[in-house]
Amino acid sequence: MAHADQPEWFAAGLDHLWLPYAQMKTAPPPLPVQRTEGCRIYLDDGRVLIDGIASWWTACHGYNHPHIAAAIARQLEQMPHVMFAGLAHEPAARLASRLAALLPGDLERVFFSESGSVAVEIALKVARQYWRNRGAPRRKFVAFRGGYHGDTAAAMAVSDPGTGMHGRGRDLLPAQFTADLPRDETSAARLDELIAREASDIAALVIEPLVQGAGGMIFHDAATLGRVRAAADRYGLLLIADEIFTGFGRTGALFASEAAGIVADIVTLSKALTGGTLPLAATVVRRPVFEAFLSDDADAALMHGPTFMANALACAAANASLDLFALEDRAAQVAAIETALLRDLAPCRRVSGVHDVRVKGAIGVVEFDRIADHAALRRRFLEEGVWVRPFGNIVYLTPSFTIGESELAALTGTIRRVLGT
Ligand SMILES: Cc1ncc(COP(=O)(O)O)c(C=O)c1O
Numbered sequence: 365m366a367h368a369d370q371p372e373w374f375a376a377g378l379d380h381l382w383l384p385y386a387q388m389k390t391a392p393p394p395l396p397v398q399r400t401e402g403c404r405i406y407l408d409d410g411r412v413l414i415d416g417i418a419s420w421w422t423a424c425h426g427y428n429h430p431h432i433a434a435a436i437a438r439q440l441e442q443m444p445h446v447m448f449a450g451l452a453h454e455p456a457a458r459l460a461s462r463l464a465a466l467l468p469g470d471l472e473r474v475f476f477s478e479s480g481s482v483a484v485e486i487a488l489k490v491a492r493q494y495w496r497n498r499g500a501p502r503r504k505f506v507a508f509r510g511g512y513h514g515d516t517a518a519a520m521a522v523s524d525p526g527t528g529m530h531g532r533g534r535d536l537l538p539a540q541f542t543a544d545l546p547r548d549e550t551s552a553a554r555l556d557e558l559i560a561r562e563a564s565d566i567a568a569l570v571i572e573p574l575v576q577g578a579g580g581m582i583f584h585d586a587a588t589l590g591r592v593r594a595a596a597d598r599y600g601l602l603l604i605a606d607e608i609f610t611g612f613g614r615t616g617a618l619f620a621s622e623a624a625g626i627v628a629d630i631v632t633l634s635k636a637l638t639g640g641t642l643p644l645a646a647t648v649v650r651r652p653v654f655e656a657f658l659s660d661d662a663d664a665a666l667m668h669g670p671t672f673m674a675n676a677l678a679c680a681a682a683n684a685s686l687d688l689f690a691l692e693d694r695a696a697q698v699a700a701i702e703t704a705l706l707r708d709l710a711p712c713r714r715v716s717g718v719h720d721v722r723v724k725g726a727i728g729v730v731e732f733d734r735i736a737d738h739a740a741l742r743r744r745f746l747e748e749g750v751w752v753r754p755f756g757n758i759v760y761l762t763p764s765f766t767i768g769e770s771e772l773a774a775l776t777g778t779i780r781r782v783l784g785t
Contacts, residue, residue, distance in 0.1 A: 371396055371408050385529065392739070395746075400427035403767045405751055413751040416761045416775045421577070421609055422640030425688050426766040432639050435684035439677050448476070448673040455679035462686050463648060466618060469627035473654040475647045475666070476674040480608040480634035481514025483645035484570075486668055487604045487630045488518045490649060490657075491568035494602065497656045497664045502567040505604075506541045506559065508592075512578035513570065513606050522570045524579055527756075541566070545584050546591040555591070559599050568602035568630070569595065574620040574724065577609035581729040581760050583722055586624035593626040602629040602653065608645070612636035612685075613694050613765060616702065616725035629653050639685035644678035697765040701726040701772060705761065708776035711785045718783070719757070728761040730779060741782065748778040759783075 374396045383391060396408035403426050405413045418424065425432065439455060446453060460474040475490075477483050488505065495502040507513070507522035512529075514520070520530040521537035530537075541562060546552035559566060573589050576582040596603040605628030610620035614636070617623030621631065630653060634645035657666055688694070705728035712730045713721045720731040736754045745752040752759060752775065761775055 402426045416752040418764045421762045422635045424636040425639045426764040432684040435680045439680035456674035459679045468622040470651040477645045478643045481516040481519045483632040483647045484513045484519040486647040494656045506569045510576040510579040510582045552591045563599040570604040573605045589624040604630045606632045608634045638681040641681045642678040698726045715783045730759045732757045744782045750778045
């Protein structure tokens with residue numbers, strides 16, 4: 365796959381790498397990256413790309429923010445990692461208490477892990493065991509069409525079975541219930557019917573609050589989320605809010621579920637938690653959920669403990685990232701990005717083949733009538749010096765909140781030009 369003019373490490377290593385979500389027989393080689401800075405990706409061949417994705421929505425403060433870099437460097441001197449069984453450390457304890465203070469309601473007990481999918485696995489495991497510990501085991505979940513919760517087995521089982529990327533190979537997965545989002549009273553009634561019929565075996569409902577990300581950047585409103593909360597409440601079920609994409613300001617508020625005025629029983633966080641620097645995730649539960657695990661019976665304990673749980677470097681990075689939300693006005697930046705996206709993507713509505721243009725917070729989406737020619741679009745975006753990756757039937761922007769006005773204008777201008785407006 366490699367060319368002679370590419371760096372030595374690339375030529376030597378590429379044939380040993382297995383790339384994500386890629387048909388390795390036909391996938392074009394990835395681009396060798398030398399470094400990142402702010403909202404830019406510097407390629408080995410000298411090209412510089414303006415980043416419209418912020419590395420799968422993680423780099424909310426831009427790349428290489430000095431405040432996070434300094435915190436990681438300080439922590440590295442002191443202690444990069446120590447096992448988290450029988451030992452604890454300040455970065456994790458401080459981070460847990462800060463997350464508890466920032467999250468709504470009594471979401472106050474934090475279980476750390478290293479990736480979003482694992483945080484979701486833990487949330488599902490907690491929900492099932494909550495019921496078992498209470499002497500009324502329930503095994504299943506209600507998830508929503510368009511949803512995506514990760515690539516591990518249970519996370520795939522609650523992702524959309526039809527349209528999502530985990531449609532194939534489902535025979536490996538325990539079957540779950542998939543419902544339409546209750547956007548109106550009719551779909552709310554259908555959801556209610558499903559729950560009424562199956563409630564005795566449903567542990568929890570699982571939803572990405574306000575935005576279903578990898579399923580196609582599909583938005584819903586606070587009332588829809590409120591109906592989901594109400595349905596869970598009516599039958600005494602747990603609600604899991606997967607805020608791995610929406611958490612830390614992406615939709616405007618720090619957490620989407622809070623903006624919508626609901627408190628979930630379990631919340632999953634990752635991605636922007638460390639400002640996109642190091643892998644870290646958290647599963648946060650409300651007090652009554654945690655209390656169901658307190659017992660004289662050892663079997664009632666949560667049997668989970670990732671080796672790199674609460675990694676000290678990652679926790680230090682996350683604490684520094686939370687500092688930045690307090691020190692710099694990210695909410696105002698997201699509001700300004702939203703205004704610019706609304707204004708500058710609007711002309712795409714006139715393009716034939718464009719089905720919808722929508723914006724929420726720092727998320728801008730152009731949706732086509734049908735699946736786009738990804739390879740051709742990606743090539744065009746690269747030629748224009750921007751890093752934008754269409755998937756399914758959408759082109760989207762989820763830039764860093766620190767992106768400059770002219771950089772954002774370059775991204776939206778390129779999308780308009782490539783689509784021919
Ligand atoms: C809402 C949501 N949940 C879970 C995940 C999985 O996270 P990870 O890729 O860190 O395993 C993602 C990743 O895109 C996500 O958007």
